[in-house]
Amino acid sequence: GDSVTQMEGPVTLSEEAFLTINCTYTATGYPSLFWYVQYPGEGLQLLLKATKADDKGSNKGFEATYRKETTSFHLEKGSVQVSDSAVYFCALSDNYGQNFVFGPGTRLSVLP
């Protein structure tokens, strides 16, 4: 079945550091790919998405490119802030759109 693998956390960075969170997937067909962010005690918020190969999703300084050849959707940000501390989930939507498959999440802590 479909699956999503993320780099294990926690990830601890200093403010203004460069962030990469790796995400790779296994799926039949051509899934859509998403990054969601979860702040403590809250639900998930969509951060960005890409629906076809080579698409780049971007939002709030974060970006990720849908790489079909490497089945990856790595999340990057050039300069993180303390307010970016959260858990980040990579997810895919299968061909039928019936449910999302989530990665286990990567906890990011940004220190001032």
Added chain:
Amino acid sequence: NAGVMQNPRHLVRRRGQEARLRCSPMKGHSHVYWYRQLPEEGLKFMVYLQKENIIDESGMPKERFSAEFPKEGPSILRIQQVVRGDSAAYFCASSPGGQPTDTQYFGPGTRLTVL
């Protein structure tokens, strides 16, 4: 436009009791999804519903769990005879259609604690 609403936000039950979790999708959304998040884990799909229909319940435990999305009113996730292992955060999401490219919008979750 109000987002996805879930209530209660926190629910405490003793073993053997019933838990009812409610989800009101975003206005105009007719597709509802339920997920469960165990502590320090990702979200696991449970069930996908449209108005009055269960489309996919492949992630639902076979016993004690049921879900509905009636013509009027919120979607309900019902857990009968709860056990400690049911303690988790339950998230509802909605989308305007069931397309793979559709974003799912999540509610704040219901955190169930079974004593």
